[in-house]
Amino acid sequence: MTKVAVLGSGSWGTAFANVLADAQVADVRLYGRRADVVDAVNQRHENPDYFPGVELNPNLTATSDPVAALEGARFVVLAVPSQSLRDNLTAWRAHIPEGAAVVSLMKGIELGTMRRMSDVISQTLDIAPERVVCVSGPNLAGEIAERQPATAVVACPHEPTAVELQHLCKSSYFRPYTSTDLVGVELGGAVKNVIALAVGVAVGMGFGDNAKASLITRGLAETVRLAVALGASEHTLAGLAGMGDLVATCSSPRSRNRTVGEKLGSGMTPDEVLAATRQTAEGVKSSEAILALARANGVDMPITEAVVGMMRNEFTPAQALMAFMSRSAKPERYGL
Numbered sequence: 530m531t532k533v534a535v536l537g538s539g540s541w542g543t544a545f546a547n548v549l550a551d552a553q554v555a556d557v558r559l560y561g562r563r564a565d566v567v568d569a570v571n572q573r574h575e576n577p578d579y580f581p582g583v584e585l586n587p588n589l590t591a592t593s594d595p596v597a598a599l600e601g602a603r604f605v606v607l608a609v610p611s612q613s614l615r616d617n618l619t620a621w622r623a624h625i626p627e628g629a630a631v632v633s634l635m636k637g638i639e640l641g642t643m644r645r646m647s648d649v650i651s652q653t654l655d656i657a658p659e660r661v662v663c664v665s666g667p668n669l670a671g672e673i674a675e676r677q678p679a680t681a682v683v684a685c686p687h688e689p690t691a692v693e694l695q696h697l698c699k700s701s702y703f704r705p706y707t708s709t710d711l712v713g714v715e716l717g718g719a720v721k722n723v724i725a726l727a728v729g730v731a732v733g734m735g736f737g738d739n740a741k742a743s744l745i746t747r748g749l750a751e752t753v754r755l756a757v758a759l760g761a762s763e764h765t766l767a768g769l770a771g772m773g774d775l776v777a778t779c780s781s782p783r784s785r786n787r788t789v790g791e792k793l794g795s796g797m798t799p800d801e802v803l804a805a806t807r808q809t810a811e812g813v814k815s816s817e818a819i820l821a822l823a824r825a826n827g828v829d830m831p832i833t834e835a836v837v838g839m840m841r842n843e844f845t846p847a848q849a850l851m852a853f854m855s856r857s858a859k860p861e862r863y864g865l
């Protein structure tokens with residue numbers, strides 16, 4: 530059986546490891562830092578912190594020893610916060626098997642370097658981009674842990690590797706498609722978190738579906754502008770990792786990013802919101818990196834700019850709305 534190591538036993542690491550175990554074609558080992566989580570997965574087939582009452586596949590085993598998790602792995606799946614990926618990888622690097630493909634589940638851009646996660650992986654591990662895969666799409670972890678139906682995209686510049694992972698994670702409730710457009714798939718996942726923050730702000734301010742749909746649609750337009758400028762195909766952004774994920778995240782009260790925005794929109798300060806947020810809301814930090822990336826490439830991203838301004842406490846949600854609505858009148862454009 531193909532061995533797969535999943536490193537990170539938070540929300541998505543646990544749910545994706547369970548998808549792999551349910552697909553029944555891989556031997557899956559989940560690494561977690563916390564002994565109590567590891568014990569609960571092994572003994573009660575549950576991760577009570579994230580999915581209380583949800584029964585995980587009994588064949589899914591967990592360990593708090595990364596070396597044991599990584600031994601013999603054909604795929605190494607990474608599910609940690611984007612901003613800690615580089616440090617985590619540096620610690621794990623020596624134990625990642627030669628020739629293993631490395632899979633990013635992250636949806637963020639590194640602060641400071643403006644790098645996509647696949648780039649951080651190939652740089653830190655000194656491996657070719659063809660060995661790096663990204664899985665993304667409309668994948669709210671809670672729904673997937675409950676085995677509700679979902680689709681996703683498995684992206685890798687080396688298509689056979691994407692197909693190999695596709696077979697390992699295809700199950701009765703999880704339908705993965707493949708793509709070779711790693712740039713488009715990664716940017717779709719990272720930028721949608723920022724747009725979900727903006728949608729959350731609108732919800733928190735008490736606005737309705739017109740405002741939400743407007744932000745989703747113009748959010749997609751600015752995502753496409755950035756992605757195409759960086760070499761992605763605009764078709765990718767019309768697909769599951771672009772529009773699909775944007776719609777799911779912006780519509781779901783389960784989204785951490787949308788929830789952060791909602792709190793901001795309802796009058797809490799950025800500091801108060803962050804103090805009340807326990808899980809990873811990638812858009813908070815990635816919005817800064819995405820805005821820097823946009824500016825470096827001459828791309829206009831007004832919604833991202835508004836989110837950054839609100840998170841920096843430079844202006845209020847009401848001021849951000851005013852700034853957006855009073856932009857110069859122009860023809861509607863999608864993409865560049």
Ligand SMILES: NC(=O)C1=CN([C@@H]2O[C@H](COP(=O)(O)OP(=O)(O)OC[C@H]3O[C@@H](n4cnc5c(N)ncnc54)[C@H](O)[C@@H]3O)[C@@H](O)[C@H]2O)C=CC1
Binds near residue numbers: 617635670671811
């Ligand atoms: N939760 C979801 O619905 C989905 C999340 N993602 C992405 O997956 C990535 C991981 O997110 P989640 O699993 O939701 O996050 P989480 O906050 O639930 O879990 C993060 C995990 O990383 C571990 N970790 C390792 N080093 C860490 C450090 N230095 N600081 C904090 N935690 C550290 C934590 O112990 C924890 O197990 C993010 O990029 C997120 O955007 C993607 C799709 C769905």
Ligand SMILES: O=C(CO)COP(=O)(O)O
Binds near residue numbers: 666774777783787811
């Ligand atoms: O990426 C996700 C859904 O695809 C999860 O979104 P949040 O991180 O906002 O919860």
